[in-house]
Amino acid sequence: MMQQFDVAVLGAGAAGMMCAAVAAQRGRRVVLLDHSGTLAEKIRISGGGRCNFTNRRVGPENFLSANPHFCKSALAGYTPQDFIGLVNSHGIAWHEKHRGQLFCNDSSQSIIDMLRTECDRAGVAWRMPCSVAQVTHEANGAFLLATSQGELRATRLVIATGGLAIPQLGATDFGLKIARQFGLKVVEPRPALVPLTFDGVAWEHFSELAGVALEAGVSTGRGRGRQTFLEDVLFTHRGLSGPGILQISSYWQPGEPIELDLAPGQQITDLLIAAKSGNRQQLGTVLSASWPRRLAEQWLGEQAVLRMADAPDRVLRELGQRIQAWSLVPSGTAGYKKAEVMRGGVDTRGLDQRSLQAKSVPGLHFIGEVVDVTGWLGGYNFQWAWSSAVACGRSL
Ligand SMILES: Cc1cc2nc3c(=O)[nH]c(=O)nc-3n(C[C@H](O)[C@H](O)[C@H](O)COP(=O)(O)OP(=O)(O)OC[C@H]3O[C@@H](n4cnc5c(N)ncnc54)[C@H](O)[C@@H]3O)c2cc1C
Known part of the structure; x- marks a missing residue:
């Protein structure tokens, strides 16, 4: 028998559950479908299992998009403070880490439970696990979904199937395919927040440093397009990771260099030259005072045993330059398997910023990560999921 709904939301992740709850609270008959047997796997693993659910300071400058102004309206309509209010109303304890990042005290599961409760209280119908084989747009404007649990019809269709990151947890390109099916443009997707x-x-030389971490300034791009983050960087066997690298990876263009300042806020050349006079210590010992020892030794090589007093200024200048403006060209990224998000996605120029509705297809909406709005590391991607979901939910 044909099942009828006002709204079908595809994807019961962060954005999908939020949107379904808001629409159902407004009296709409809502069905929420997901092909996975386990609810909201990405929320579960997020923030190291504690879900960095938002950030105290959220602005459009914390997001990447081919259309940087697009996110403003949704972010202003549902702010971090609004989400904190919801979290508090469910009695979920949380704490602030550095740079305004908010995490659950206990576990990410409490955010999943909260969203599920919001959906259930509002009477959302669940179809899970349930896959969708085909979406057809009927002449009357409704959407017909052929699913593994039978056919259903909805006046509005919300695509909240997320990005391509972590395919092993069920990420698919379904949302991008639907966008193309309905003639919407897609900004080329790429792994982001990725080693x-x-x-x-x-690199073989540096791979021996796997496990070494230090704070660094990490930059890429030129002129007004230059982006810099001051965060920790981690050496791995295959390359570089850590928050600073994940952040810059979202801005990095293949073939371009990244630059690292491995002693941010210091003038290493001046410090070393000033420390020379009468100093019998070895260069390696002096550098290890402010750097991880393994890094200092590896970095200096044979120069590590130079006595400070004997080190030519020229050598110290070159060393300072290499430490504070280390330029290197990545060969690639660790790919979607290791990425936290996808950048790119449904081109926002084809969407209405208030309702996230496709301008050319009334009734079809895209929310969350499938849309070409990608947040920085630090709770911004969830805030985009919540804000875009609420903007859409209120419009349905
Ligand atoms: C390891 C990791 C840690 C992260 N930590 C954080 C963090 O701490 N803070 C933060 O802000 N962001 C974090 N993120 C990013 C964040 O998880 C996502 O940006 C966010 O979940 C996107 O929400 P969404 O609802 O758009 O997509 P998702 O939450 O990914 O939900 C999409 C849903 O759609 C379903 N789906 C997909 N394809 C289909 C299909 N064909 N049919 C039916 N259903 C389908 C999926 O099963 C899934 O349930 C992290 C990501 C990863 C991978």
Whole structure:
């Protein structure tokens, strides 16, 4: 028998559950479908299992998009403070980490439970696990979905199937396919918030540093397009990771270099030259005072045993330059398997910023990560999921 709904939301992740709850609270008959047997796997694993659910300071500058102004309206309509209010109303304890990042005290599961409760209280119908084989747009404007649990018809269709990151947890390109099916443009998707990899002999030297972490300034791009983050960087066997690298990876263009300042806020050349006079210590010992020892030794090579007093200024200048403006070209990224998000997605120029509705297809909406709005590391991607979902839910 044909099942009839006002709204069908496809994808019961962060954005899908939020949108379904808001629409159902407004009296709409809502069905929420997901092909996975387990609810909201990405929320579960997020923030190291504690879900960095938002950030105290959220602005459009924290997002990447081919259309940077698009996110403003949704973010202003449902703010971090609004989400904190919801979290508090469910009695979920949370704490703030550095840079305004908010995490659950206990576990990400409490955010999943909260969203599920919001949906259930509002009377959302669940179809899970349930896959959708085909979506047809009927002449009357309704959407017909052929699913593994039978056919259903809905006046509005909300695509909340997320991005391509972590395919092993059920990520698919379904949302992008639907966008193309309905003639919407897609900004080329790429892994983002992802470790960078380096090939070749030059890197073999550094791969021995796997496990070493330090704070660094990490930059890419030129002129007004230049982006810099001051965060920790981690050496791995295949390349570089850590928050600073994940952040810059979203801005990095293949073939372009990244630059690292491995002693941010210091003038290493001046410090070393000033420390020379009468100093019998070895260069390696001096550098290890402010750097991880393994890094200092590896970095200096044979120069590590140079006595400070004997080190030519020229050598110290070159060293300072290499430490504070280390330029290197990644060979690639660790790919979707290791990425936290996808950048790119449904082109926002084809969407209405208030309702996230496709301008050319009334009744078809895209929310969350499938849309070409990608947040920084630090709770921004969930805030986009909540804000875009609420903007859409209120419009349905
Ligand atoms: C390891 C990791 C850690 C992260 N940590 C954080 C963090 O701490 N803070 C933060 O802000 N962001 C974090 N993120 C990013 C964040 O999880 C996502 O940006 C966010 O979940 C996107 O929400 P969404 O609802 O758009 O998509 P998702 O939450 O991914 O939900 C999409 C849903 O659609 C379903 N689906 C997919 N394809 C289909 C299909 N064909 N048919 C039916 N259903 C389908 C999926 O099963 C899934 O349930 C993290 C991501 C990863 C991978």
